[in-house]
Amino acid sequence: MLSLENYYFEKINFQDPTLSVHNGLIMPKNKSSADQANRVARILERLEQAYPNAQCALRHSNPLELLVATILSAQCTDERVNIVTKDLFRKYRSPRDYAGVRPEELENDIRSTGFFRNKTKSIQGTCRMIQEKFGGSVPGVMEELLLLPGVARKTANVVLGVAFKKAAGIVVDTHVYRVSRRLDLTRSETPENIERDLMQIIPGDKWISFSHQMILHGRNICKARKPRCSECPVNSICYAEDKVS
Numbered sequence: 094m095l096s097l098e099n100y101y102f103e104k105i106n107f108q109d110p111t112l113s114v115h116n117g118l119i120m121p122k123n124k125s126s127a128d129q130a131n132r133v134a135r136i137l138e139r140l141e142q143a144y145p146n147a148q149c150a151l152r153h154s155n156p157l158e159l160l161v162a163t164i165l166s167a168q169c170t171d172e173r174v175n176i177v178t179k180d181l182f183r184k185y186r187s188p189r190d191y192a193g194v195r196p197e198e199l200e201n202d203i204r205s206t207g208f209f210r211n212k213t214k215s216i217q218g219t220c221r222m223i224q225e226k227f228g229g230s231v232p233g234v235m236e237e238l239l240l241l242p243g244v245a246r247k248t249a250n251v252v253l254g255v256a257f258k259k260a261a262g263i264v265v266d267t268h269v270y271r272v273s274r275r276l277d278l279t280r281s282e283t284p285e286n287i288e289r290d291l292m293q294i295i296p297g298d299k300w301i302s303f304s305h306q307m308i309l310h311g312r313n314i315c316k317a318r319k320p321r322c323s324e325c326p327v328n329s330i331c332y333a334e335d336k337v338s
């Protein structure tokens with residue numbers, strides 16, 4: 094006869110010694126910091142194996158294009174943004190170009206990405222400040238990027254990591270938010286606190302690649318509604334409540 098614990102372990106084909114079963118729930122055992130570091134290392138290793146070439150999916154050829162594309166990507170798919178920016182980047186080549194048109198014209202050019210009025214305000218306000226305060230170039234420092242209207246840490250981290258190759262933080266978008274909580278890398282609920290938690294357990298030289306890998310993993314496998322757990326490379330070390338066995 095199987096004990097309750099073995100029953101659950103066998104039922105889900107689970108062999109992770111860092112987990113235990115309490116009242117039918119799969120839970121992490123009380124872990125030492127060494128165990129936790131080991132688990133994080135295993136997650137990083139598996140993400141690296143699964144997504145060795147993960148990179149930003151937004152097409153761009155300079156920091157300004159990436160900044161504009163990232164602003165447009167809020168509540169919109171990268172595919173849609175790439176379609177819109179194909180023409181947009183031909184028409185607008187400098188901060189002056191974006192700042193100089195009537196808002197209605199830019200709104201029309203980015204309409205299909207959604208929230209086009211707010212995005213127009215952000216892009217034009219950002220481009221005006223880049224012109225007036227930063228000599229026409231996108232700043233490559235977190236503190237300065239955060240001064241730009243409509244630019245929060247997520248956008249700043251994308252621009253710094255991808256365009257400037259600077260690991261200033263970890264991108265916490267909707268995918269990183271969901272996946273890092275499912276993997277119990279954080280229990281925080283705001284993007285700011287989740288980023289802070291992740292920065293404490295992920296080595297700094299992995300921040301950029303980890304962001305891309307988590308985004309790709311969330312988009313392709315660890316989906317919001319129906320995670321594809323049977324195909325997941327970190328399945329055996331995941332104990333998310335909504336995991337699909």
Ligand code: SF4
Binds near residue numbers: 275
């Ligand atoms: S096992 Fe499922 S819930 Fe856990 S990380 Fe993988 S896809 Fe997400």
